[in-house]
Amino acid sequence: MTRLLISEGTVVGATGRSAADVLIDGETIAAVLAPGQAEALGITADRTIDAAGKYVVPGGVDVHTHMELPFGGTNASDTFETGTIAAAWGGVTTIVDFAVQRAGENVMDGLADWHAKAEGNCAIDYGFHQIIGGVDDESLKAMTYLVDNEGITSFKLFMAYPGVFYADDGQILRAMQNAGESGAVMMMHAENGIAIDVLVAQALARGETDPRYHSLTRPAELEGEATNRAIQLAKVAGNVPLYIVHMSASEALEEVAEARHRGQNVFAETCPQYLYLSLEDHLAQPGFEGAKWVCSTPLRSKHEHHHRDLWKGLRMNELAVVSTDHCPFCMKDQKELGRGDFSKIPNGIGSVEHRMELLYQGVVNREITLERWVETCATTPARMFGLYPKKGVIAPGADADILVWDPHGHTSIGLDAKHHMNMDHSAWQGFEVDGKVDTVLSRGTVVVENDTFTGRAGHGQFVKRDLSTYLL
Ligand code: URP
Ligand code: ZN
Numbered sequence: 021m022t023r024l025l026i027s028e029g030t031v032v033g034a035t036g037r038s039a040a041d042v043l044i045d046g047e048t049i050a051a052v053l054a055p056g057q058a059e060a061l062g063i064t065a066d067r068t069i070d071a072a073g074k075y076v077v078p079g080g081v082d083v084h085t086h087m088e089l090p091f092g093g094t095n096a097s098d099t100f101e102t103g104t105i106a107a108a109w110g111g112v113t114t115i116v117d118f119a120v121q122r123a124g125e126n127v128m129d130g131l132a133d134w135h136a137k138a139e140g141n142c143a144i145d146y147g148f149h150q151i152i153g154g155v156d157d158e159s160l161k162a163m164t165y166l167v168d169n170e171g172i173t174s175f176k177l178f179m180a181y182p183g184v185f186y187a188d189d190g191q192i193l194r195a196m197q198n199a200g201e202s203g204a205v206m207m208m209h210a211e212n213g214i215a216i217d218v219l220v221a222q223a224l225a226r227g228e229t230d231p232r233y234h235s236l237t238r239p240a241e242l243e244g245e246a247t248n249r250a251i252q253l254a255k256v257a258g259n260v261p262l263y264i265v266h267m268s269a270s271e272a273l274e275e276v277a278e279a280r281h282r283g284q285n286v287f288a289e290t291c292p293q294y295l296y297l298s299l300e301d302h303l304a305q306p307g308f309e310g311a312k313w314v315c316s317t318p319l320r321s322k323h324e325h326h327h328r329d330l331w332k333g334l335r336m337n338e339l340a341v342v343s344t345d346h347c348p349f350c351m352k353d354q355k356e357l358g359r360g361d362f363s364k365i366p367n368g369i370g371s372v373e374h375r376m377e378l379l380y381q382g383v384v385n386r387e388i389t390l391e392r393w394v395e396t397c398a399t400t401p402a403r404m405f406g407l408y409p410k411k412g413v414i415a416p417g418a419d420a421d422i423l424v425w426d427p428h429g430h431t432s433i434g435l436d437a438k439h440h441m442n443m444d445h446s447a448w449q450g451f452e453v454d455g456k457v458d459t460v461l462s463r464g465t466v467v468v469e470n471d472t473f474t475g476r477a478g479h480g481q482f483v484k485r486d487l488s489t490y491l492l
């Protein structure tokens with residue numbers, strides 16, 4: 021077995037940092053040693069990675085991606101191969117993607133389909149949540165089976181997208197009751213889709229077809245309302261663990277914060293786009309340019325303090341996780357489907373490569389601490405979704421999934437700079453951030469170093485997840 025030593029770096033975890041060397045034996049971390057201890061103990065390694073002046077952190081865990089998702093009449097443009105390679109370029113060593121079941125379809129077929137897409141194609145490890153787009157007796161039974169047998173311990177429901185993935189309140193309650201029995205986490209897309217569809221139809225009837233109307237017809241109040249309703253339903257179902265995905269609005273954050281203060285098992289994630297991008301500066305760009313930033317929940321107005329509140333929510337642990345909701349579509353032939361009708365623009369932004377970089381800028385800007393960066397981007401997602409302590413921590417016995425981060429480096433993001441996602445544009449074009457991905461290891465294998473991808477598609481393995489270890 022190959023022995024690797026990452027020497028002289030600063031090891032950073034969710035609870036602190038220290039000067040330490042990390043010894044890796046094969047695929048796992050064998051020891052975290054005080055400086056000089058390896059030499060004193062006569063420990064030798066086949067290879068030493070010099071991390072002097074750098075941070076050594078757990079590889080990123082992105083628990084919200086959509087590789088190859090069929091959506092809006094097309095498919096998300098990253099395959100499991102291209103998307104996981106881009107993830108590795110960004111210091112991410114595990115993704116959790118969403119297998120899909122729609123109304124009338126069989127859950128096991130949907131899962132098998134997702135395994136077929138991913139198996140043998142991933143550059144880093146991966147797990148699945150299961151989307152339940154049709155709640156009925158059969159899919160409820162399948163949910164229990166997935167928890168007990170398939171390592172799938174979380175399910176996403178949609179209060180949005182009527183006619184596509186939408187679940188009504190009765191269906192949501194039944195699925196939550198089921199999750200309560202099996203110990204699964206319910207993930208919720210919390211937007212009032214019925215009311216949104218009325219606003220969309222009215223806007224189109226007025227001739228309001230530009231991309232910016234995507235946000236104006238999905239007001240923050242309807243995210244707040246749906247978040248509150250999901251919280252109440254989870255309470256009625258017996259304080260079932262509820263995880264609100266891709267939160268963009270202060271109104272929704274307030275609901276989560278209040279529920280958490282009441283002691284409810286409610287958690288939430290946000291994504292880089294909701295921390296940095298806005299209706300005015302991005303979605304409302306002239307002509308059809310704004311289509312690049314059509315995603316749901318939508319980008320919000322920069323004048324309404326959502327950015328400020330979400331950063332505060334991250335500091336206060338009202339927001340536990342930062343994921344990406346990576347759902348890339350090219351402009352050509354994909355976003356273009358919605359020219360002249362914003363409601364036909366496929367929803368999604370590609371970010372899987374840039375989350376660690378963009379959130380590190382939050383450390384530089386003093387929005388969050390270095391430790392909170394690690395916690396929200398690696399440790400908590402691993403704990404929330406049953407991957408810990410295999411993933412999300414640098415400790416003996418954990419998988420050697422490691423990001424060596426250079427705080428003195430610099431990253432220019434964009435098509436002409438750093439960009440490895442399978443997209444013809446970047447939602448992050450022109451972003452300049454401090455720090456840089458230096459070296460990335462996935463289960464002991466170096467997959468990125470010297471600005472080169474050295475891994476391979478097929479190295480990544482499916483991870484069966486346990487139940488969450490993050491519940492109140
Ligand atoms: O715009 C988004 N978020 N697209 C992906 C589907 C979803 O709702 O997560
Ligand atoms: Zn969603």
Ligand code: ZN
Pocket residue numbers: 084086266345347
């Ligand atoms: Zn999503």
